[in-house]
Amino acid sequence: MNANRARPIDGKIVGALLVLLGIVALREGRRLYVLRETLVAGAVVGDDTFPMIVGAALLALGAYLVVAAAPPAARVELPSGATRAQMLAGAAVLVAYWVMVPWLGYTSSTAIVSVLLYRGMGGYRWPVAVLLGAVTTGVLYLFFRVWLLQPLPTGILGG
Amino acid sequence: MDVLGHLASGFAAALTPGNLLMAFVGSLLGTLVGVLPGLGPTAAIAILFPLTSVLGPVPAIIMLSSIYYGAMYGGSTTAILLNIPGEVASVPTCLDGYPMAQQGRGGVALGIAAIGSFFAGTFGVVILTFFAPLLADQALRFGPPEYFGLMVLAFTVVVSLSGISLARGLAMAMLGYLLSLIGLGMATGEARFTFGFEPLMSGVDLIPLVVGLFAISEVFLGLEEARVTIATRITNVFPRWADLKQSMPAILRGTGIGFFLGLLPGCAPGVTVFLAYDAEKKLAREPERFGKGAIEGVAAPEAANNATSSAGFIPLLALGIPASAPLAILLGGLMVYGLQPGPLLFQKNAEFVWTIIASLYVGNAILLILNLPLVGMWVWLTRVPFGILGPAILLLSFVGAYSVRNSMFDVAVSLVFGFLGYVLRKCRWPLAPMLLAYILGPLLENNLIQSLSMSGGSPLIFVQRGLSLALIVAAVLLLFISLALIRYTSRRLRETTAEEMAL
Numbered sequence: 001m002n003a004n005r006a007r008p009i010d011g012k013i014v015g016a017l018l019v020l021l022g023i024v025a026l027r028e029g030r031r032l033y034v035l036r037e038t039l040v041a042g043a044v045v046g047d048d049t050f051p052m053i054v055g056a057a058l059l060a061l062g063a064y065l066v067v068a069a070a071p072p073a074a075r076v077e078l079p080s081g082a083t084r085a086q087m088l089a090g091a092a093v094l095v096a097y098w099v100m101v102p103w104l105g106y107t108s109s110t111a112i113v114s115v116l117l118y119r120g121m122g123g124y125r126w127p128v129a130v131l132l133g134a135v136t137t138g139v140l141y142l143f144f145r146v147w148l149l150q151p152l153p154t155g156i157l158g159g
Numbered sequence: 160m161d162v163l164g165h166l167a168s169g170f171a172a173a174l175t176p177g178n179l180l181m182a183f184v185g186s187l188l189g190t191l192v193g194v195l196p197g198l199g200p201t202a203a204i205a206i207l208f209p210l211t212s213v214l215g216p217v218p219a220i221i222m223l224s225s226i227y228y229g230a231m232y233g234g235s236t237t238a239i240l241l242n243i244p245g246e247v248a249s250v251p252t253c254l255d256g257y258p259m260a261q262q263g264r265g266g267v268a269l270g271i272a273a274i275g276s277f278f279a280g281t282f283g284v285v286i287l288t289f290f291a292p293l294l295a296d297q298a299l300r301f302g303p304p305e306y307f308g309l310m311v312l313a314f315t316v317v318v319s320l321s322g323i324s325l326a327r328g329l330a331m332a333m334l335g336y337l338l339s340l341i342g343l344g345m346a347t348g349e350a351r352f353t354f355g356f357e358p359l360m361s362g363v364d365l366i367p368l369v370v371g372l373f374a375i376s377e378v379f380l381g382l383e384e385a386r387v388t389i390a391t392r393i394t395n396v397f398p399r400w401a402d403l404k405q406s407m408p409a410i411l412r413g414t415g416i417g418f419f420l421g422l423l424p425g426c427a428p429g430v431t432v433f434l435a436y437d438a439e440k441k442l443a444r445e446p447e448r449f450g451k452g453a454i455e456g457v458a459a460p461e462a463a464n465n466a467t468s469s470a471g472f473i474p475l476l477a478l479g480i481p482a483s484a485p486l487a488i489l490l491g492g493l494m495v496y497g498l499q500p501g502p503l504l505f506q507k508n509a510e511f512v513w514t515i516i517a518s519l520y521v522g523n524a525i526l527l528i529l530n531l532p533l534v535g536m537w538v539w540l541t542r543v544p545f546g547i548l549g550p551a552i553l554l555l556s557f558v559g560a561y562s563v564r565n566s567m568f569d570v571a572v573s574l575v576f577g578f579l580g581y582v583l584r585k586c587r588w589p590l591a592p593m594l595l596a597y598i599l600g601p602l603l604e605n606n607l608i609q610s611l612s613m614s615g616g617s618p619l620i621f622v623q624r625g626l627s628l629a630l631i632v633a634a635v636l637l638l639f640i641s642l643a644l645i646r647y648t649s650r651r652l653r654e655t656t657a658e659e660m661a662l
Contacts, residue, residue, distance in 0.1 A: 014588065015330075018334075021334070021337060024352075025337060025352075028351060032344065032349060035347065035349055036346075036347065039347055039349075040346070043612070044615055045608045045611040046344075047346045047347050049604075049607065049608060049611070050336075050340065050600075050603075050607065050608070051352075054336045054337055057333050058330075058337065061326065061329055061330045065326060076585060076586055086382060087383060090379070090382065090553070091578060094375075094553060094557070095574065097557060098557075098571060101567065101570075102567060110558075114554055117549075117550035117553060117554070121382060121546065121549050121550055122544070122545075122546025122547060122549065122550060124546060132550075136551055136554055144562060148210075148213045148562075149213075150213065150558075152561070152562075153561075
C-alpha cells in the first residue's frame, strides 16, 4: 500500500477547533440567554443553559488538548500515490452525484455515478463497470422505488 | 399480567408472518454485512439502518435487532477464516480461530462459534426476560432528577468507548452534544446554532449522521487498506462430540463473564471477550495450546461476545443506556419511532417491548439455522471483491440517507460526516462517544432543565433525592471500574494486534 507515516497532527488542531466551537457555543448561549430574559420572565433555566455548559466544556477540553495533552504513541499512515488519487476521485464522484441528482434525477445520475465508481474505485474495465453499474442501478431502483415505494428525485430533466 | 404471560403475547406478535419475515431478513442482512471483510456490527447496522425507516416501529426494531445479532454472528466468520476482525470484539476469536482454519478445522471453529453464540445469546435473552422488568418496576420513582442521574450514568459509557485517550473521547462527546443542540430549542422553540440556514431548523437527523460516520467512512478506510479476498474451502461445520465436550465449559464460562459484566453500563463486548479468553487460558491444563488453534479459544470469546450483546439489551431497554456503538444506533432507532427507552418503556409500551424480547429468541434461533447449514454461502460471500462492495455501499448509503426525509440536505450531511468520519477514524478520534452524546444530548438537556426548574436553579436537587444521588454515585464508581477495564483491554489489544484500536 502507498502510504506516508506521520505523527498525529490532530491533537492541537482539534484542540484549537474545540476552543473555537466553545466560543461559538458560549456566544449562542449568551444570545439565547438575552432572549429568555426578554421572553420568559422569571425562568431560571432555558434553551441557553445547555449550550453554555457545552460551550464551557468545549473551551476547557480544547485548551487542554492544545496545551497539555500528549499525542498518542501510534503513528497515522496517510494514503499517497494511486490509493490517494483513487480515494479523492471517489469523494469527487460522490459530490458530483449530489450536484447531479436534482438535475438529472435519481436513476440517470445513479447509472452514471455507479459506472464511474466501479471504474474508479473498483478498477474494472469499462464494459464490466457498465454492466455492474446497470445491475446496481436496477437493483436499487427495484428495491427503493418499486418495493418500498420511496419517492426518488426525478430531476429537472426528468431522469 | 406476569412475565410469562407478557412473553407469550410477545411471541404471538413476533411470530406473525410479517414480523417473522423482518427477523429473518434482518438476520440474513446482518450476517451478510457482518461476514464481509472488515465490516463489523456498527457498520452493518449503519448501512442497513435507512432501510428500516420505511417500516413501522415494531418490524423496524425487530429488523434492527436482528441485523445487530446477525452482524455479531457474521463477524466471527471473517475473524476465523481470514484473520480479519470486523471490530475489537472479534480480535480474540482470530487468535485461535485462524490457526484452526489453517489446520483445516475452520468449519469446526465456525460451528462452535455459532453454537456458543446461540447458547450465550439465548441465555442473555432469558435473563433479560426476567430481570429487565424488575428494573423497570422502579419507573414510578423516576422524575427528571433521576433521569438526569441516569444520563450521567450513561455518560460513563463514553469512557469505555474512548479507545486510546479519554480526552479524545470526551472531546468527541462534547461535539456530539453540540450537534444535538442544532435546531429548535425545547423551552422557547427558538432556533439554535442554525445561523439563519433554514435546513438546520429541524436539526441534524440521526440516520444521515450514522450513515456518514460509520458506512461512508468505512468504504474509504477499506479502499485505503486495499482489502483483499482469500479463497477458503469449508467442508464440515458440525463439530464432533469430543469438540463439543471440550468447548462446553468454555462456552459456559464465556457466557457467565460476558453476561454479568455486560450488565454494567459501558462494558462493551470488546472488554469481556478478552477477559473470557484470558480466563480460559489461565484455567487450561495446557495453556501453550492457546494461539495455536485451541477450540476453547474460539468458544469462550464468541460466547462472551454474544452474552454481552444480549446483556446490553437490559440497560438499553430498562434504563435507556447503550453499552456499545451498535446499541447506541439501536437506541437512536427506538427514539426515531418516538419510543423512549428507560423505566417507563415497560409500562407505556409493554406490548412493543415484549414483542422485541420475543423476537430476540426468534432471531437467535434463525441465526443458528442460517449459520450452520448455510456457512458455505457465507464463506463464498467473503470473496466478494471490495471493488464491488465499496461502490455498492456508497450508492446504498446515498439513497438511504435521502429516503429518510426525502431530503438532499440529509445526503449532504451524510457526505460531510462520511469524509469527516474518515479523517477522525484515521487519526484515531473515537466516533462512538460522539454518537452516544448526540443521541442522549436532548434527554440530558431536557431533564437538566426540568430538574433545575423544579429546584429554582439549585443543582443540589440531584443529591437531595435518594435515587438520583445513588445513580450519580453509581456513575462515579462505574467510571473507575470502566477505567480499569479499559486499561486492561487496551494492554491486551496492544499485545495481540501490536496496534491501538478503538474499543
